[in-house]
Structure formats: structure tokens, C-alpha cells
Amino acid sequence: MSGKKAVMETTTSFSYYRAVIISETVRSEISFSESPDYEILITADITAQLRAIRTQQADKILFLLFVIPLAESAGLQSAIGKTAGSNPKKDKEYVSFLLFGKAGEIAEKVPDGLHVSGFRESEVTAGEFAFLAGKVFETLQGDFLKIQESEEHTIKLMDAWNDQESLIEIGKALSLEKDPDKLLRTILYFSKKITGADAGSIFIVEKHEGIKRLRFKYSHTFSKDLSYEEFTMPLDNNSIAGYVAVTGQVLNIPDVYTLDQNSPIAFNPSFDTSHGYRTKSMLVLPMRNHIDEIIGVIQLINSKESAEFYTGNEAFEVRLSTQDDFKFRIKPFHKRYENLMEAVAGQAAIAMENNRMLLQIEHQFEEFVKASVTAIESRDPATSGHSFRVAGMCVRTALLINDSSASVFNTTNFSEIQLKELEFAALLHDFGKVYIDPAIFIKAKKLYPRDFEYLMMRLNFLYRSIELTYLEKYSAYNDLPNEMRDKLQKLMLVMEKVAHLNEPFVRTDDVDDEINSMLSFKDELYCTDLQDHLIPLLEDSEVKNLKIKRGSLNDEERKVIESHVVHTYTFVSKIPWPEEYINIPEIAMRHHEKLDGTGYPDRLKGKENIPLQSRIMAIADIFDALNAADRPYKKAVPKDKIFDILREEAASGKLDGDLVELFIAGKAWDLGADEGTDRILHHFINPLVLRTRIDTSEADTAAPV
Template sequence: MDSTQHLLERLEQLHRIGAALSRERDIHHLLESILEAAKRLLGADGGTLYRVTEDGEALRFAIVRTDSLGLRLGGVSEESPQFPDLPLRLPSGALNDSLVAVHAAVHDRTINIADAYCQQHFDFSGTRAFDARTGYRSQSFLTVPMKNHENELIGVLQLINAIDPATGQVRAFTAQDQRLAESLASQAAIALSNRQLITQLETLFESFVQLINLAIDEKSPYTGGHCQRVPALTMLLAEAAHATTEGPLAEFAMSERDRYELKMAGLLHDCGKITTPVHVVDKATKLQTLYDRIGLVDTRFEVLKRDARIDMLRRQLALRPVADAHAEAQLQATLGRQLQALDEERDFLRHCNHGVEAMPEADQQRVRAIGQGRRWRNPDGVTTALLTAEELQNLTIRSGTLTQAERDVINHHIVSTINMLESLPWPRHLRNVPEYAGGHHERMDGRGYPRGLTREQMSWQARMLGVADIFEALTAADRPYKQGMKLSQALAIMRRMADGGHIDPDLFAVFLRQQVYLRYAERFLDPGQIDAVDVQRLLRADMPLD
């Protein structure tokens, strides 16, 4: 009865081990759990878990444990096993049958040895050398091959020195031990194969995400850096929020799955830009399309200057044959003033071609006066205004370099992002990716786009992406139309955005208090952008900002 009860207890333990292994996500923890579970189940003092090498030609020491020696190598231990791989075949091509672990692997059979020192069929010279160095006595061995659902070898489980619980002495592994070890090895192989398959799928998915970002990067080097920096900043802010113990974010917490989900959302937050025309994304000047059309305007000024010279020469000829030095001097002076005025107007338009934060109304009016007041003869011989209506519209853009139509094109990338992400069959642990990624252009006051969501309708994660997206854009030095701001300037703007209902004020407070901005800056910004920041001043609601 005691024997039956003991067997039932071991079977129940085996069942619990199998369930625990199926839940483990980390491959290193899983490998360690397999070996430790086998040692506990069979009462072994030590053991080794081998994995098949990537080329399938050898067994590699993955985990090594010996309790009585305090030996812990591999798994979550910082020290990895430094033993040489065990080749499955000899240089001659013959099977390496002299090594017990290899024999078990290539012949797919369990090998149960009562005393390695009395064994004649296998080479235990390495074991004897280990014993000689450590004073250990390796005696009983139980070696079990591990195969996956496709009957492919994925590893070998080897247990050493079964301990008699009654006497504490080393004993041989029993037939019951062997059956339990084989059952555990089978369950472990399934768990390991599943974990490897999931890891491969996750790696494939992440590689696909990186491929999308690479495609955006190839289209525009400016957005490529953005696609990498925003996820990094988002995770810094998320970790800061996770560590917060007071205030509205005190209850915010993330598991490893939550972190992975947010990371994927960060990487995919601008995937819709793959549909955005490059000439809009990279529009460095107001007149840029596929090229900067300011050159066309320059040509027209040269035509006007040529015409002014021709007109002056005609007037000079009209003075012939009577010479009038005073009149000719006046003509030259008039031409000089005309050419100077044309050069000044051309330089002014070139200046206006570059985007600024706010173009003065007086400058806009002067552009219109030049564009409509100046006339030139085009290649068709038609006298027309110096600037077309479309050129006037572009050169009088008040902020930045984009017209409203172009901003709409840029803004549409978030609609494309949402459509792309919502069309995918996300697994349960990634189901929030579309919501997180699709909300980074919404505002807390409901005046954002594309859905006009309010703060209460958005997750913390979506709001984090919004904060990260804006800070990265303000400080980025690789944009074609602006220089990267210093920290103090960018944070002052963000404080006004928090006050104005654009970004979440509680997240911005965490961003400041835990110096997320500084940790990001040290990794990604030019040292010249890192200046002193008065955090307490930025946190004071009653402190006006310049």
C-alpha cells in the first residue's frame, strides 16, 4: 500500500510538473525547470540537460546541476557550462556510440546504468576526470532522449546519482524511475518544442515589424529614426509609470506580456506611413515636391533682371546719336535700383521658403505683393504673375512647410495604421496593439484625430505613446525642416500642451519627476541639446511659462 501511495504521489507530482512546464514562457527558466523537476521527481543529486546544436551535429551542455557540490551552470545562472560539445558522429562518419548521452540520442533509447565505473560499453573518462577534480563520485546514470511531436531529437535529459531517501546513499535508478523519467522527458520535450515554436513565431513577427520599419526607413531616413526612438521612449515612460507608488498612476502595473504588447505597439505606431508619399514626409521647404521649386522662382527673377537690362539698353539706344551722359547715368542708376530690388525680393522669397514656427502676417503680405505684383513673360510668351496661386499658398504657410492638404495626407497615416493593425488576427496577449498604436495623435480634450477620443476613452498606454511621439518629434535632430530642440525648450512646450489638454498631465508629471526625458536624452540626443531643466518650475501649476 505504501508503494502504491508513493507511486500515486509521484504521478500527481509528474502531473503538476507538466502543467507548470506548459506555463513557462522564458526558455532559460524552462530548461532549468525541466532538469530541477526531474531531479526532484527521481531524487537525483545531479543532472545535465543537453540541447541539440543549431546544425544538428552535436549535443551541447545547456544546464548542469549537482546539489552536493553546489554546482549550478546554465539556465538563469550567470555562469554557462564551458564543456565541449559532444559530436553525434566521429570524423570517420561513424556514430559516436562511446558517449552515453550521444548513444541515447542517436538510438532513441533510455540508458540506465547502475555504476558508471563498472561500465565497459561507454567512455566515462570525462566523468572520471570531473570526479578527480572535484572529489565527487559519479555512480548511477539515467539518460533519456527528448524528441518533439515530429519525432525530431531536441535534447537529452541525464540524471546522476539517485539518492535513497531512507539511507541517504546513492542507489541505482529503478524501472519505475525510468518510466517516470521517460514520461517527464516526453512532457518536457512538448513544452520545450512549444516554447521554441512560439519563440520562433515571435521572432518572425518582430522581424516582420522591423521589416516594415526598414521599409519606412528606406523611404525616408527621417521617419526611420523616429520609428526606433518612439518605442524606446515609450518603454522608458511605461517603466517609470510602473514604478510610481503614488498619485493617479499608483495602481498602474505591467506584466512581461504587457510590456511586450506595448513594445509592439510602439514599433508599429507609424506603420501607416508606408503609404505616405515620400515628397510629403520629407518636405524640407515650402516649395519642395519631388524637388525644391525655389529654383524656378530664381529663374524667373533672372528673367526679370534680364528684361530690366534689355529695357535699359533700349533706352540708351534711344538717346543715340545725341550723347547725353546725365541721362545715361540715370538709366544705369535706375537699373541698379531695379536689380537690387529684385535681388532683395528673391532673397526674401528664398528665406520664406524655409519653414518657421510662426510666419508673421507682414511677411505673408509681402510674399503676396511680390508674387502678384511682379510680372514676367513665361516660355509661352505670356506675361503673367511671378508666382502661381499654388506657389503663393506654399510660400505663405504660417507654420512649418506643409499646406493643409499635405498635413491631411500626413495625418492620414494614422488612419492607415489603424486600418492595417485592426485587419490582423491578433492573439489574446497582443489584442490591444491597435488601440495603443492608433491613439498617439488623439488629445486629452477630444480635439485630436482620427477619432476625437477624450482622455477617459484612452488607455494609459495609448496616452504614453502620445507623450513619447511628441517629445521625440520636438527633440529630433534628423528632420529635414528643423533643428532638434534643447530639453528645456521641448519640456516647456510640453508643459503648455499638458495645460492645454493636448497630452496627459499625470504622465507628463511622471515624465518629469522620474527624469525619463534625461535618460532618453543621454541615449539618443546630441550632448548640445542637453541643458539644465527646472523640474520643480515645470511641475508648478501656478508658474507661467515664457
């Protein structure tokens, strides 16, 4: 064995090892001199020598020239193949052969696929050997460089393809995501995936009272499980993110610890110090909206992409833990990512702006709906807050259904959108009352105040007329004839009965008999006006209203009241609802339908014909109507009595019994301190995200409503 000089050559990416391996059986046929460019090895066991080289030079690219007899070529080729199969560097070995033998044996004995650089029958001089070895290594290295160039080109194509796929994927994700926090996580996730970054943060520009600040909004590190808290910082050049937000420049920093002292930016190492991390390379980009205004900053840290070992998933697969990891595995961000990530940042900024405007529109619409409901309810102070309370109870009931383990509800689950749909429908369920005469809503008794006052004035006038008629004839009441005294007593009785019958109680006795007994006096209790027109004891409209046996509304007025659901449907249907809210008009209109077909407006019958949301609303509506303490026509009913009424309605087939029991047992009626305010709903859902779940059993997996 001889020759140990300069057998390795190193470039920026790879180390090479060159060797000529000569079989002892042909050593006498070769003359050679040592070379600084390759090592010359003479061995009796070519296969063992190859194994030794592979072990000793495991991290090198191998260029090997075997000088052997033709008779050994087939066995060596087989041995090389078998040995290569266990060698992880098998794709980085480049081998050629110089064969010794008789010319007539070449065609018969040279194995197929063997890379033969020369064939000799006689000895080789030192000059010939040096020339031949030089050419062989030049050829082998050329082959390697061509393959390497092809591989690098393939890697670049794969990287570009992956980036293109990521851009398409991020475009889809950003367009679909509506939750602001999830949107930021999506932006940072794809930014790290594209660039192979180990960590990253997103900063948002905020404006409060005319002063702009930078908010540290979201951060994530693959190699360390770190918690973070939001904070704000001045929008100035004193931080890297602040500098980018102020200047709009893209910063691609190979190592933040080697920044020039005269650089306009400075790195704060406090995070690294406190968390045992090592920030090195950094790519920081501004997020610009459609009017070129900077609304945020994306800060990517520690690229782990390597041209030598590219997978496209370095961000997820490579973990940095040791000092060597931070020293050797972190690479500068490739320059091509500057333009690419600027495009991503711009796309992200537009998505954030669209998301912000969408949320603003939704919020404005919600506030408009709530303001409209408040305005409508102000027409009837007695029902103020009713729609908000009903909406709160409906949402609570729906959440109870989601969390219920009862078999009757195990195929039902309200999504966030369906909860919002139910909320809107409940808020608007009485909107049609704007078309109804408000006097009907505040009708506390069977006769309107003005009608009752007019009737009592007429009866008093009649009383005085009768009294005066006889006072002209008689000097004192005691001298009045019994007939006249009887008339006045009857008239007093009529006034008492009118006042009594005017109360909106549920009557179990025969109202008609009382009315008829009063009307029997009409022929003797009367007088005329100045035009000699007869003034009746009771007018037909008064008789009609006094005969009401339940509540304060007559049939015509009740029909007018009932028409509010149709007016609600007509009005709410004109709102251009998005597809997910298209059922709101129907849900709102059906809240007075009863399972036995006695409801209105269409007398629908059975659960299959009345939406679940409407059945929920029917219970909440009845509860609030009975529980309200400020209705002019009734006092608040105790809760236990309300529960009895709801259960009676369920037992008679009017209300959904399962929902009634869930409503009562789950305390969906208990809205807490915010009862009667529009804040109640924000304890349960915001415009997009469910905030609070009612504390019951864990929800089963179920199909949507």
C-alpha cells in the same frame, strides 16, 4: 523463562519475532518443549512482558500467542490496546490467545474482538501445544502477508496515481511555460519528483558549424546546495550522457561504481570527489523530438524511493548527508520508470522544440517588423531611427512607472507582455507614412524645391523681359526712365521677400500684409509668353504656401500627414495579432491625440479616453522630433528647451503632466550609446523575459495595466 533459539526469521523486506507468553497462573496446565521457531516466555506480569518485547524487538514484526486464564483476558486486551497506542509499530503486531477456563463461561466472559485460537478446561500436552502454536503462528503470519500484500498493492496504486497526476501536471506545465530556462527547470523538477531522484542534470545537443556537442545546461541537487556552470563536451561515448545521446539507449544503472570493466560506459567520479557527494543509482534517458532526433539527455541520480516507506515525495523530503544515508537510503531506479520517463523525456523534447520554434517565430517576426520600419524610414533619411528611439523611450518610461512610488502610478504595472506590446506599437506608430507622398515628409520649406525654383526662374524671366523691353529703346541702364528702374527694384524686392517667406519659421508678424504688398505690383510687373499668355507674378498655389505661418506644410499637406495614423491603424489591424497584443493598432493610432481634444485623428479628450501607452508615446514622439539633429525643416532643439516645451504642453492640458515629469526626471529620454539603433530595446527586454530594470526605488505591488 526459557527458549532462546531461532526465534527471528528474516526475509528481503522484514524481520519477524515469534513468542508464546504464558501466564504463571496456568503454567501447571501446560506441557511444552523448546522450539527453534518461537520463544517461550513465562511471566507473572503479562503487560510488563509485552512492553519489554516491544522495546527489545522494536524493529521486528511481532507474532505473539498469549496463554492466560479466561479471567485475565479482558484486562490484558485493555492493556494491549493502551500499550499499543504508544507503540509506533502497533500496526505490525499480530496477537492470538489460548484461554483456560470453564466451558460455560466462554459466551459470557470472552471479550468481543479477541482473536481466540483455542479454549481449554484441562491441561495441554506438549504435542498439542506444539501443534496449536505452529498453527497460530502460521495463521498470524498469513494474516500479515495478506495485509502486507494489500498495502504493497495500495502503494503501487498510489505510486501509479501520483505518476499519472505528475504526467498530467507536467503536461500542463510544459505547454504553458514559454521561457526556455524555466522550461528546463520544470522538466527536471518533475522528473525528480516522479522517480524520487535526489539529483539530476539536463544536457542539450548543440550544433555549431556542422559539429554537434553536448551542453551541460542545468543541474540541481536536493541534498546539497551546489552551484554549477554551463559547459560543453564532445558528443561521444566517453561520458554516460554522451553515450545516451549517441546511441539513444536508456541506461538504468544500480551503482555507477560497480560498472563492469568491459562496459561501453564509464563513470567520472570527479564531481563526487570535489563536492563530497556519492553518486550511486542513475537513470539516463534521451530526449527525442517529433522526427525522432535526439536533442538532449535527462540524467537522474540517486533514487530515494523505498517500497517500505513510500510517500511520493521522497525527492523533496529525504536528505542524504551521512555515509549511511548514501549507503542505505539510495535505491536503484524502478524498472517501470524506464518507459514512464521515456514518455516524459519525449514530452519534454517536444515542448522544447515547440518553445524553440515559438521563440524563432517571434524573433523572425520582430526582425521583420524592425526591417520593415527601417525600410519605411529610409524613404525619409531625416527621420531614420526615429521609431526605434521612440520605442526605447516608451519602454524606459513604462519601466519607470513600474518602479515609481508615486501614488498616481501605484495601481499601474506593465507586465512583460505589455512591455512588448508597447514596444511593437511604438515601432509601428509611423508605419502608415508608407502611404504618404515622401515629398511631403522631406518638404524643408514652404515651397517644394522644384516649385521654388520654378517661381524664381519666372521672376528672373520677368526681370529680364522688362529689362530687355527697355534696353531696346535705351542704350544704357542709366538712361532708363525712373519708371522702369522702379519696376526692376520692385521685382528684386519680390524675389527677396519670396526667399524670406519660404523659410519655415513660426511667423508672429502679418504674412498676409507682405503677400498683399507683393501682389499689389502684379498689374505693373508682368509679361507674356510666346502665345501671348499672361505670366503672373505669383500663382495662387504659391501664395497659399507662402502664407503658411507655422512650419512648412499647408492645411492640405498637414491633413495628409495626419492621415498617417489612420493608415497605420488600417495596416497594423490586418496583422493577426495574438490576444495579448490585440491593442497594438489602437495604441499606435492614438499617439497624436491630446488631452484637451485638439489632437488627431478623432480629437479624443481626457485621460480616460486615450490609452496610457499612447500618452507615453506622445511625449517620446515629441521629444525625438525636437531633439533630432537631421530634420530638413529645423535644427535640433537643446534639451532644456525641449523640457520647457513639454512642460508647457502639459500645462496647457495637451500632454499628461505626471508622465512628462517622470519622463524628464527619470531620464527616459537618455538612450545612451545605442541611440538611433534597433539594439536599444535589448537593453530592457528580450522577446519574453525582462532583462534590465531601471535603477530606481523598489516597485510596489500593483495591478496590471
